[in-house]
Amino acid sequence: MGARSLTTLGGCLSIALGMVAPPAWAMPDGPALNGTYQAVTNGDWAKTDGVYRDQLTVISTWSIESVCANYQSCTGRITSDQGWTADMYFQTQSWRVRRTIPDWQRCPDGTVSSGHQLFIFSPYAGDEFDISSAVLVGEDITSGVPGACGRGYPVEIRIPFRLTKLP
Known part of the structure; x- marks a missing residue:
């Protein structure tokens, strides 16, 4: 084989190896979260229907257990010290937790409606x-x-969220 053929073969091999190598962030356990965490919802930066409106800051403790089949398929369960539990899953480099909050919205006529809460969070160091x-x-x-409280569109509140692993 000539030098040109070896260079071409080397380039093809590099490309092929790059295609099968795991992503740089891959770890043996994948992105699994396990242990005790402090969860902080910062109400100082809350937006209600796109407008900044202060909400209460909520600090709670979460116990998390999760497993990953691979780097794209993880599931788990959260137990909050606020008395609720919820399933979680990993999708597109972020964890997602969905739960229903009974009697979340109080209407002027005295009726109440539930809320649908979604936490989305990802591990970051700096940016x-x-x-x-x-x-x-x-x-x-x-x-x-x-339709709750006679509104055709639902109230939506977005609040910055931080989850920190406790020792």
Whole structure:
């Protein structure tokens, strides 16, 4: 083989190896979260229907257990010290937790409606995605039910969220 053929073969081999190598952030356990975490929903930066309106800051403790089949398929369960549990899953480099909050929205006529809460958070170190980070950041998004309280569209509250692993 000539030098040109070896260079071409080397380039093809590099491309092929790059296609099968795991992503740089891959870890043996994948992005699994396990242990005790402090969850902070920062109400000082809340937006209600797109407008900044202060909400209460909520600080709670979460116990998390999760497993990953691979780097794209993880599931788990959260137990909050606020008395609720919810399933979680990993999708597109972020964890997602969905739960229903009974009697979330109180209407002027005295009726109440549930809310649908979604936590989305990812591990970050500075401005970089870092699967090994003990701090995860994202959003706490709670939406009401369309039509509740005579409104055709649901109330939506978006609040910055931080999850920090405790020792």
